[in-house]
Amino acid sequence: MMAKLLAPEVFMIVKVVAVFIIVLTMVAVGTWVERRGAAFIQDRVGPNRVALFGKFRIMGLAQPVADGIKFFFKEDVIPANADKILFVLAPLIAFIPATMTFAAIPFGRSFDINGVHYFLSILPPATNIGVLYVFAIGSMGVYGIIVGAWASNNKWSILGGMRASAQIISYELAMTMAVVGVVLSTGSLRLDRVISAQTGLWNVVPQFLGALVFFVSMFAETNRLPFDFAEGESEIIGYHVEYGSMKFSMFALAEYANMITAAALFVTLYLGGWHFPWLDQWIWGSILAFLLKLVSILWIFVWVRWTLPRFRYDQLMRLGWKVMIPLSLVNMIVVALFLAYRG
C-alpha cells in the first residue's frame, strides 16, 4: 500500500490532490475564521446559526458550506453589455494562478525511502526557478482582476480594477526587491535551498527590513485591508460589482487562495519553512510546523484587517514608492555588503 503510494507518479497525484484539498479547506475555514474573528474583535457573535441537518450548530462552521450552496444555486447574471467571454474567464484567471503558485512551496522536509528521494512540494525543487516561478505566476492574478473589471463594462468596476492593478504593480516591485536579499544570502533561487539555508537562524532576524517590506507588500498584493482598494467593500465600489453567484465566489476563493500562497511564501522565505526546533525531525512534524506557521500568518491577515482602517489612495502610493522600495533597496545593499565583507 505504502509502496504503491510512493510510486513516483502516484505520489505526485497524491500530493496535488492533498494540497488542493487542504488549500480549499483552508479557504472555507478561512472565511469562517475571518467572520467569527471579526465578530469577536468587535464584541459581536458572528455567524453561528447555520446548523448541520438543522440540529448541530458547531459554532457556525457550516456557514461556509451554506454560503457555497447558496452561491452555487444563485441565478447567474451576465450584464447585457458585458464582454461575455472575458466576463466568464476573469474569475478563472484570478483563481488558477492563485492555486498554481502553491505548487512551488515545499511544505515539509524531504525524505529518502529505499534510496529514492521524495520531496514534499508539487514542483520538483531541482528546478532552479522556484522564487521566479512564484513571482511569475503570482503576478498573473492581477489579470483576473483587471479583465473582470473591464469585461463588466461598468465604470465603477473599472475604477476598482484600475486601482487594484496599479497597487499590485507598485508593491510587486518592493516585494521582489525584498526577496532579492533572501536570494543573495541563500545563493540560490531554489526554495528548498532557501529553507535549508535558514537552519538555525530564520531569515526574519538578519533580514528584518526585508521581512517587513515583504510582509506589508503581501497585504497589498492580496488586496487585503488596509490596502483593499480593489474591492473596498464598505464604501468604494470594487472590480466585481457586476459579478454574482459562483463567479463572485471564485473571486472570493482567489482572494483567500492568494492569502494562503502569500503566507506560505512568507513562511518559506523568512520563517524557515518547515523548520521548527525539535518538531521537524519527523516528516509529519515538519508538515505540522509549516501549517502552524501558515495558520498564524493567516490569522495575522484577519487580525490586521479588523484593526487597521483603509489607506487613502495617495497614501498607498506614497508608502509603496517612497517607503517600501527604498527600504527594500537598503535591505538588499546591507545584505550584499555583509556578504561581501564575509567573503
Added chain:
Amino acid sequence: MKKEVKLSFWDRLYLPAILVGMGITIKHFFKNLFTPPSKRYTVEFPERKKDVPEWYRGLHRLNTRDDGSVKCVACYCCATACPADAIFIEAEDIDDLDESYPREKRPKQFIIDLHRCIFCGFCQEACPEDAIVLTNEYEITQLSRDEGLITMEELIKTPKKKMD
C-alpha cells in the same frame, strides 16, 4: 478648522501605534472568545428575548374593564393626538346603560395602522380612560399590509406589560 499636528519620528514610523491597536483588538478577541454566549453583549434573539425597559413603547393594547368590555369610549382623543394619523375610530351607541357609570359610547371599530404608527405614545398620553397603552411587545411583523391594520379584537388580545 484645520489642526496641524507635528508628528515625531517615532510617530511617523506608525508601527508602534499599529502594534498597540492590534493589542487592543486581540484583547477584545480573547475576551469574547472566553465569554460564554449567554453573557455576551449580543442577545441571541429568538431563544433569548431582550428585557426591554418598562418605558419601552411597543405594540398597542386596548385595556378592558372587569366585565370584559373595552375601556375605550371612542372619544377620538388618541386619534386627534396622533401625529401620524394612524388611528381610525368609529363610535357606536351602547343601549344597555349602566347607571353607575356614564357609558353611552364605545368604539364600533378601532383600527391602528402599524405602518403609519411611529410609536410615540401620544395616544397613551391623550387617553382619558387609560384604555390604550403601549406594551412591551416588540415582535410585530406582518406578512402583508392588510395585517398591519390592527383591529380592536386584536388590540384587546395584546399581552399586558409585565409590570402591570
Added chain:
Amino acid sequence: MMNIKIDNKEHSVEEGQTILEVCRNLDIEIPHFCYHPGLSIAGNCRMCLVEVKGMPKLMTACSTMVQDKMEIFTDSDVVKEARKGVLEFILLDHPVDCPICDKSGECDLQNYNFDYGIDQRRSIFPKERHKVEKISEKIYKNDNRCVLCTRCIRFLDEVTKTHEFTTIERGSHTHITCVDPEGLDQNPFASNIADLCPVGALGLNEFRFKKRVWLTEHVRAVCPGCEAGCNLTVDLHTKQTPLDPNVGPVVRFTSADNYSMQRFFICDEGRYSYSGYNETERRLLHPELDGEETTNGKAKAFLKEALSSELTGAVVLSPLASVEENYAAILLAEQMGYDLYRPSPFRKDLPEPALFIEKIKAPNHRMMKLLEVPKVTDMESSDYGVVLVLNSIGSIRDNSLVKILSLLKRAKYSITFEVERSEFSENSKLALPAPMFLEEDGCFINSSKRIQRSTGGLGYPEGVRPLWEWLFGNRFTNSESLLTQFSNEKLGIELSYEKIGKEGVEL
C-alpha cells in the same frame, strides 16, 4: 349715548342695552349660559355676574341695564371667585364626560371651566344620575350634563311657541323633560335646541357620535334652501383618510348668529340638507360635448364658436347661482345683445310655525326681481341660435323647466352650466361643470334685500371653474371684482367682500 367705565376703561355706549350686550359688542368676554340674544332674559345661571361700583352685591350682566357713569368690573377678584363658585355648583352633578360628549370642543361649560373653574370636585356625595334618552326622532337628552339654563324651554316657549319642554321636580332633582315628543318631531325648528344648549345635554341624533367637532373647520355660508338667506356655520372635515368612518366632507350645518337680521336660528330642513353635498355620484366634473366627456380646450373652442356665430341668443339666469355668476351671464348677454330671462322659482307651502321660512325655494331669486329680468315663461318666441342656461334645475317650477328645455332643444348652440347631470345637461350640446354651493365664494340677495356672502370652504374640484372664468377669464381675476362692478353698475353703490362682512349689507 352715555359714558360708562368697564374695567377702568372709558366707553361711550348706546342706551337701553344690558351690560352683557355692551360687553359683547366691545369684545369683552363675560361667561354666560342662560343668556341668548334670540331669547328672553332669564338670569338663572348666575354665570355672568359682574361687579358694579356702588352695588352691594354682584350683578347679573345679562339682566342689568347700563346706566350713565356706571363702573363695571368684569375681571376683578370678586368676580373670578364668583365664577369659580358658580361653576363648582354647576359641576356638582355634572358627569364631566367630555371625552364622549358630542359638545366637547364647542362646549361653553368646558371652556369656562378651563378658564375660571376648579379642577377638583370637593363634594363627597354621589352625583345624581339620569338615563340618556332619545326623546324624539331628532333630539336626544342627557340630563346629567344639563346646567338648567332653560334656553331650550324658552326657545320652544317664545320662538316657536310650541311648549314641548319644561323643568320638572325641584331643587337638586330638577331636570328638563319633554312633554310632547310628537310635537317636537313636527316642529320645523326643533333641532335648534341642540345648538342652543350650552352643554351636551341636548344633541342631534343624527350627529351623535359621528364626528368630533374639533376635527372640523368652520365656514360661514348662506343657506341655499330658500329666499330667507339664513346664515350657516358649516362644519367641514376635508382631511379625511380612506379608513375614517366616512361622514363628510360636509359634516353638519348649524346656525350662525346674524345680529343685523336678528336671526339666530335655522329651520330643520336647511339644517339636514347638508348630507346632499356629500353625494358626488351625479356630479358633473368635466365638460361634456354631446354627452361625451371632453377637454376644457375643446369646450372653450365650442363656446367661442357659439359666441362668434352671430345668431340670436338667450341667457337664462339662475336663482340658485350667486350674484357673481349671474352677473357674468348678464355681462355676456349685454355684450352680445342676447335676451335675458329668469326662471320662476319653485314654491313650497310653509310649515307650522313658519317664522322666517320663505315660500320661494331659491336663495338668489330677489336679485332677478331687483334687476327686473323677464320670466322665461313670458317669452314670446323661443327660436334662439345660442342658449346659455345656468344651474337652476333643483329650484324652478315645472312650466319654466319645460320652457327652458324647449329652448335648449331648438338652439343650434345650447350650453348649460350645471352642477349635476340633469335634464338640462342631457339636452344641451355643451354642459359645463359648475361649482357647487360650498365650493365657491359668492353673494346672495335674500328676500329682505340683504346681500350676504357665502364662503366656499371646499374649494373648486379639479376641472370645475366658475362661469366668469369661462366667459371672462381675461377680464376678471377674482369673483370680488365682479361683485364690485355689479354693485357699481346695477345697484349704484360700491360693495366689496370686506364691506359685506359676516352679516351682510341691506340694499
Added chain:
Amino acid sequence: MSLRFTEQDMQNIEVICQRYPDKKAATLPTLHFAQKKFGYISEDAVKAVAAVLNLPVAHVLGVATFYTMYNKKPVGKYHIQVCTNISCALMGSREIFQHLRQKLGIASGETTEDKLFTLQEVECLGSCGTAPTIQINEKYFESMTVEKIDELVESLKKGEIDV
C-alpha cells in the same frame, strides 16, 4: 284623555279663576281642586287642568311636580306626614317615624296594602311650638309621642276620627 271635569267642576274652576288676574295664576288652586277630585295628580289630571285653563301642558306639569303638596302617586285614605325637621326631630319625631314605619310595615312614600295609610317624611310643617307634629290629610296632630301615635293609628283604623 280619560279624566274629565264635569260641568259642575268647570263652574267651580271658573270661580277660582275669577280670583286671579289671569288663568296662569290659577294653576295652583286648580291643581288642588283636581287633586281633591281625582285623588292625585296623574299625567291625565295635568292634561285636564292644562286644557281647562288653556295653558301648555308643560307649564302645568312643571308646577305640579315642583310642589310636594301635589301627590303624583295614589295615596291611601290617611296620608300621614311626619315632620322630621330640626324642632320635631329634637322632640323625638325620628322615633315616631321609625315606630310608624315598623307598625305599618312601609317605607317613606309607600302605601299600606289595604290602601288605608300612606306614610311620608316631610319638611317643616310650621308648628314647631308644639313639636313633634304630624299631619294626617289636612289635620294637624301635635305634641305627639309613640303612645299617642299608637292610639291614633288604632282609632284611624276603626274610623273613629274624621280627618
